[in-house]
Amino acid sequence: MTSTTLLAKVPAQGPVLALHGSHYKALQKAYPPRPVPETWSETTADSDTVLDRLNELFKDTAKNTRYTRWRGACHVMRWLEQFDGENWQQRWRNSPLDKNFAAGLPDLEAWVRQHLAPVPDGVLRAGILGLACADVIRPDAAWLLTRRSRHMRQIVAEHRDPDGFAALEAQAAPGIWDAKLGLQARNQIATIILAKGGKVRDITVGDCLELRGIETEVMASGAGRSLFYLWLKELEVLPPDAPATLRDFKRRAGQVSVEELVDRYNLQCRPVRDVIVDYLTERQAALDYTSLEGLSRNLAQLFWADLERHHPGIDSLRLPKNIATAWKERIRTKTRRKRQPDGSFIEITTERQSAIAVLNLVRAFYLDISQWAAEEPGRWGPWVAPNPIKESELAHKKHAKRQKAKADQRTRERLPVLPTLVQAADQQRKEARTRHLAALEVAPGATFTVLGKTYTRVKHPRWSDGVAANTVYNQEGRRCTFGYAEHRAFWAWATVEFLRHTGVRIEEMLEVSHHSITQYTLPTTGELVPLLQIAPSKTDQERLLLVSPELADVLSAIVCRIRDASGTVPLVRSYDHAERVWNPPMPLLFQWRTGGQDRSISQTTIRRALNETLDFAGLTDNTGQPLNYQPHDFRRIFITDAIMNGLPPHIAQVIAGHDDISTTMRYKAIYPTEAIEAHRAFIARRRSTRPSEEYRRPTDAEWNDFLGHFELRKLSIGACGRSFGTACIHEHACIRCPMLRPDPGERRRLVEIRDNLVDRIAEAQREGWLGDVKGLEVSLEGAKDKLAQMDAQTARARQSIYLGMPSFGEIAARAT
Template sequence: MVTSTQTLEAPGSIRAAQTLAGEAMRGVKERFPPRPYEDHWPATSQSYEEVMAQLDQPPLRAASKSTHDYRRRGAKNILRWLQDHSGDTWQQRWNASPAASSTGSQWNKLAAGWTGYGAANANGILNSGLFALVCADVLRPSLRWQLTRASTNLRAVICQHRDPAGFTRLQQMVGAEAWSSHLGILAKNVLVKLVVAKGGGLADITVGDAVEYLEAFRENRPGSYGQSLFYSWLRDLGHLPPDAPATLRFLARTSGQVSVEQLVDRYNPQSKPIRDLLVEYLKERQPSMDYTSLEDASRTLVRNFWLQIERIQPGIDTLRLPPEVAAAWKQASRTKVERRRLPDGSVHETVTERANYGSLMMGVRGFYLDLAHWAVEEPERWGPWVAPCPVSDADASTSKHEKRLKAKMDQRTRERLPALSTVVRVARENWIEAREGMDALRAAPLGGQFTFRGSTYTRQKQDSSTPFRAYDESGQRVHFGLIEERAFWAWATIEFLQHTGVRIEEMLEASHHSLIQYKLPTNGEVVPLLQVAPSKTDEERLLLVSPELADVLSTIIARVRDPRTGAVPMLPSYDVAEKIWNPPMPLLFQWTYGGQRTTVSRNLIRRGINEVMERTGLTDSADQPLDFAPHDFRRIFITDAIRSGLPPHIAQVLAGHSDINTTMGYNAIYPADAIEAHRAFIARRRSLRPSEEYRTPTNEEWDAFLAHFEKRKLSLGTCARAFGTSCIHEHACVRCSLLRPEPSQRDRLIEIRDNLINRISEAQREGWLGEVEGLEISLAGAEDKLAQLDAALKPMVIHLGLPAFGQIAGRSSESDPHERP
């Protein structure tokens, strides 16, 4: 590993990819355009006298005479000033005046000599006059203009007089607590701004209007995503179309599913022919791939392959790579540069080995082979791009990476499995303590002090906007509500994952509908089951809910229930892998953030688990703080299940793996497990065999065992009969098939064979016919032993089919007597 620190980008580095964040918002803008700003409607088309008469009538007439005089005199001066600008309506004159393009805090300083007022009191009178004209719907300042000026009275007047029925219905729907909360007031302010800027009531606000406000808000406050609670309220009212976005909260930070062209063009490849080829190739494969795989393929082929090739050889526009370019690319792809910006602004670079080098090579090799294969069916389309593949089969091998990954994951599991009980205990203690801190904050008076985790905190004096915040001894603000949320969801996550072994995306998609009942056919007992929604393998599965898991689930459900209805709120969720929105479901992992219900994010869970691990003080083998990733609980679950005797094929079903080898890859084998398994095998084998075989032999038995091997040596070779068996041929070894003759005794066997032949001749001559039969059996045995020796000594000759010399040389004929020798 090589590290370096520099202030500029490394020369020749890959061009940064264009971010796709916000593509989802741009897509919504195209589908739902905002309402245009109008400049002609009945109220703004009235004459000067009609407008002033309207201001004198309820409900626009203020109850206080002084307030009414202020508003009337200010409106009169504004209208007289606008009469000097072009336009047929008051809104057209407002748009033509410099006030429309100025900020809300500076507009009343544009005319130096406002009639009848000095500089000291002109500001308040003019603002009151503009307030009256806006309430009367004579003028409609734009959203961007309104964001630069705040009004404390406009919200109450608009809610009361412009759309009283709509605002009353909205108040009943959200509840009194949310309506009067700080976040509720901010949401009402946004709705009032939309009504003022575009006219109409709440039912007339469109999705495009809401998006336009959020964009204006981000322009006015860079780095902020604005308040989106108002949009959730509008959606709950039911006035938005069915295909409207479920929420505007994350659209400015998410991409959604973009087109193949966008996936390729974000890296800006220089060669247009290659760019078009990559787009066509990915489109051809798109129907058989999920979006995550499609995005990974575009990253592999464009950023990790072709942009590297263009960096090595600028201007190249062919897939037929020169050998030196292909070699340089493969060498550069073996490592990657990780950059981290330091506090002083410099960039710290760390060059590390690329773990997925084999997968990268496999993706490029598949690209070349696909083109060659498709060219057979469509030569006119793919044929011109067929080229020799720069990646060999050995380059695309992932066996070494898989072995390293397996060893690394096994080491993580071995370090974390013994610490699991400590992590579970500390997680619960951390949540209980955070809950006690919340109770102490609630019990303290506004501005009072309380103690939490050995430190003294002061509750803020005003509790309307941030009810669960306090200040520590250094004056730093601490959000106790967020601390308790992280502590609870960290505990819930640890408990849920350790009892189920599911993936984190499956946990976050678990809903109230996932809890089902099953009646056992044997005894009729009803058992609870957890239905895991399809995730990585698109296969749903059922898990038995243990009593410990049931306690965790009941705690979560009790926490997320709506206190008004008692039901778990329906909530849409964003699939971070597929970049799509799932339909609303009663999700278990949801909480209230920013005044609206939302899913528990992975970032919240990760921070909560890190706080738990920091509190445990555990370290790994390198004496570094031990960390826990959500996927570690899955490996621990599978390892512990198999160690406890669960058959691997059952563990495969519970884990949702399509291949049992994947399940065994999650199972970390301990050395002690291998030893115990071997001992158990020996014990099982002994139980199936006679016990007397494993007793200690006596001295006589041992001597007999040794004597057996000493008596196996014969003159012709070695006897192969088993220990404890008698000779079946009464020591007629030449006839016995168990005799293994020695090659050195071949002459002796020939002598015995010849002697047997002579004896058979003698017996036949003398008429000893009974002797002949036995001698012929011995003769057959001797010839068989000789054949065994000849076969063992005969060299192995393999005929290769080559012609012999005589077959290729010219045949000689009778010599010519006149031919010279």
């Protein structure tokens, strides 16, 4: 249901308050910034001493530059003398210039023009910068950020702390120091030094926190603004227990209290606000943080804030029938504002998919208060009220069936075209790699042609961090960054391959680390089976997945890509958006280097890369509209494909990590032909077998039988690749069978078989056994094909990447 209406006359909801979590507050408390003292030696000097200090400080500077700074400082000090204060810093604080963030220096310029001589604006700016560099005044960081000079980082590095900046330059990655990222980081460090005093090694964690907070308030937060902190951390300027990064330290700021969760919605009725807080506090022990935040949003925003917005002055949970009915009608839809081309706004109303869930939570709120009132009448008794939501209003069977049908339709549309998407992802990755390497081979400003298109590389790439520096203009003059495009294409391919071979959730995929790759030794044959450990996620259940040869290829490519110059996988920190906590540094597989730092890849980046691959593939649905894939679609496809190919549902449940078999079956899409065959099979065996026998957890014997299947596939010249629970379809004629995975180590045996077949064919032709000739020739072609496969595997094995523990060896070398 969708409708478009004019803007409603109901008062608009107040702004939702931003949350600065406990992590951010704890950092502020643990690492306070350095206070700026009222006085110090340099700021108490007289004007002649200050000018002499400026001459000494800039003695190695060009004569014109030194005179400009000296002359500007003279005028600025003459102007500051008219304000109250015992030193230059106090006079600076009392001047209007310290509070004026506007462009230009209007008060200072006017006074200098009237009392001294007219001078350009740049001379006065040079004088202020000279005084700040000489530590005569310490302007606020906000003033320096809004009135920053392009000479600030250079003058501080050359004249304030050359040794400190030289040490920082030694820590910086190659090509970063003079790139835009490096210039930005140097500006931030210079700002802290001018605002707080001291040198590079005097900077504290609190100074860095304060600067990042000011930056988010007075200027846009661009990319790479935490690189300066990484430099200080690597230089060991900051203590060992300092935070590993300042990236998104406010937006990813940890958990908050129940009171803050409720107060962000500005509830007007204080008693009702308090009872909601008390209710959430009682429920907090049994809920994870995500559930607690969702419950607070449903009760505080969707329930009570909505009632206050439409019925001002309401102050009781005892709702009249008309008010309760109106609220239940509103909650079944949601409204969003959409901007029109002419600048106006319209409201678009659509059906709220979670309406029944909201009603259920509000009903539980009333029922819990009624039950708790029997135990604590003094606390909960005054809030007992008739439940405005009847049980009959929570019938969700029809809604669940619609959701199931919609999910099944998505799976039925996407499962058949998955091979096309896989092929498109691989092709896009190769083309992006080709363009990336071709652009790196030409000089800046040169024009080149690759894959039939002509590009011109930018003349002065400032973001030279190895990724964004590879920027070009296409034939239409549009700017394209081949470095980032190649990154996104690779991780889109890795995401498609990883999700379709494992069926894990996206948050589980992003938490897989190098330590997750392990192995299992079959007790009878001693064969090593590679396994992938999936960390506990939604159901808090850890599980192990068998690594197929195709998945091994993907893991090899990922590890090869993310290893640093020393051959190790970098340790990076990731943020758990569900629990609002930072995870400890781990060698995550899904990481990349951007902004001069190694970072974990976010879900937003994965989804954006996947959308680009879908655009490249050009897939459409049955209506001709672009076909989109969500990461969770691969999980449904994995379960559906596994069960359709004979995997018992109770084993699929263990692999998928579901608590209930019914959840697994809801993920499996139903096909019409499959339903007919299942019904006929049920009629045939209903007297002897109950369907529920298949939908249970596997016994130890069944699980051992499942693992033992891989032992029975061991052959003299390789391994059989047939699926679990299936019989041999070629009557064990393994040489002819395409399911045989030949072992390069048994090449000598296969050569003997081939030579024997050649001799037997010659004998059969000599004796006239034409029937044997035909059959032996088929076997000979199969042997030759298997030899070719062995040679291809051996060639790839020479190029395989060693992954540490465990080693995939021959498995990783297999061609996908």
